[in-house]
Amino acid sequence: SYVLTQPPPVSVAPGKTARITCGGNNIGSKTVHWYQQKPGQAPVLVIYYDGDRPSGIPERFSGSNSGNTATLTISRVEAGDEADYYCQVWDSTSDHPIFGTGTKVTVL
Amino acid sequence: QVQLVQSGSELKKPGASVKLSCQASGSAFTNYTMNWVRQAPGQGLEWMGWINTNTGNPTFAQDFTGRFVFSLDTSAGAAYLQITSLKPEDTAVYYCAYRHNLKGVFWFDPWGQGTLVTVSS
Numbered sequence: 265s266y267v268l269t270q271p272p273p274v275s276v277a278p279g280k281t282a283r284i285t286c287g288g289n290n291i292g293s294k295t296v297h298w299y300q301q302k303p304g305q306a307p308v309l310v311i312y313y314d315g316d317r318p319s320g321i322p323e324r325f326s327g328s329n330s331g332n333t334a335t336l337t338i339s340r341v342e343a344g345d346e347a348d349y350y351c352q353v354w355d356s357t358s359d360h361p362i363f364g365t366g367t368k369v370t371v372l
Numbered sequence: 373q374v375q376l377v378q379s380g381s382e383l384k385k386p387g388a389s390v391k392l393s394c395q396a397s398g399s400a401f402t403n404y405t406m407n408w409v410r411q412a413p414g415q416g417l418e419w420m421g422w423i424n425t426n427t428g429n430p431t432f433a434q435d436f437t438g439r440f441v442f443s444l445d446t447s448a449g450a451a452y453l454q455i456t457s458l459k460p461e462d463t464a465v466y467y468c469a470y471r472h473n474l475k476g477v478f479w480f481d482p483w484g485q486g487t488l489v490t491v492s493s
Contacts, residue, residue, distance in 0.1 A: 297479040299417075306467055307417065309481040313474070318481065350417055354478045360433060361407075361478065363417040 266355045268364035275370045282338040284367045286351030289332060294353045296334040298327060301366075302347040310349075311336060338369070346371045374398040376468050376484035383490045384458050391454040392487045394468030401449040402426050404470035407480060408442065408453050412464040422471060423451060458491045465489075 269287040276282040286296060296314050299307035309318050311327035314334070324339045338345055351364035379393040394406065408420040421432040423442040430442040441454040451468055466487050469480040 295477045299480075306483040306486050307469075307480075308483070309479060312472075312479045312481070313477060352479065354476075356476075361419050361480075363419065366416045 265358060266353070266362050268351055268353065268362055270349075270351060270364040270367045273368040273370060275372055276338075276341050277372045278341055278343060280341055282341050282345070282369055284336045284338075284349050284351075284369065286334040286336070286364050287332055288334075288353065291332055291334050291353065292330045294329075296327065296329045297352045298325075298336045299350045299352065300345075300347045301350065307350065341369075341371055343371050345369060374470065374482055376470065376482055378466075378468060378484035378487045381488040381490070383492070385493055386458055386460060386491055388458050388491075389454060389456045390458060390489055391452055392466055392489070394451045394453075394484050396449045396451070396470075401446060404472065406442075406444075406451040407469045407471050409467045409469060409480075409483075410436075410464045411467065411486075412461075415464075417467075420453075420466075425451070455489070458489075460491045462489060463491050 298311040300310045301307040310321050310325050314329040315327040326337045328335050348366045348368050350366045353362050355362050375397050377395045382390050384390050402425045405422050406425055407422040410418045410420050419433055420436045423430045428444050439456045443452045468484040472479050
């Protein structure tokens with residue numbers, strides 16, 4: 265089945281930019297969504313359709329997808345951005361969603 | 373605003389059953405497919421399956437056949453997940469989530485707050 269690979273934990277200083285990747289075979293041909301999960305809370309959609317933001321999500325969050333890598337970019341990182349981030353695609357072969365392994369973002 | 377509110381934490385013994393609820397508000401219940409996602413302690417998100425809120429027809433992921441039941445009370449706008457013959461490895465937080473569909477692309481929003489199920493003797 266289709267596999268999404270996310271990197272190990274990422275540490276970033278406040279005000280800097282965090283980039284979280286999601287690797288998959290020709291993932292650029294699929295549509296990627298991103299979820300933020302803060303400790304003890306439910307996941308929240310932060311990017312859908314590769315780069316669209318739901319209402320209420322700051323413009324600091326952006327997404328891109330090409331080739332074998334999709335990327336979630338968090339600009340001007342704030343302490344409140346500290347969370348686990350998961351990518352997700354829909355596997356048309358199995359007609360099931362696939363979640364990435366998740367990446368923990370720590371704000372220094 | 374669409375909101376999903378789940379039932380409270382459960383502590384069960386191995387072999388018992390549990391039924392979790394997910395109450396929807398803010399939108400017509402049958403507008404979206406209801407999905408269930410499991411998250412074991414310290415682990416990632418694992419999709420369990422979904423139930424068609426129009427027909428009640430369930431679909432299960434491969435690892436969630438047999439002991440798992442999805443059901444609805446459409447008039448109440450509620451979905452349910454029942455797990456039978458509980459095992460310690462069923463200990464996890466269980467989330468419900470609406471699935472959105474745009475041109476064959478699917479994503480999940482919103483999510484319920486989650487229900488922690490602990491299975492221990």
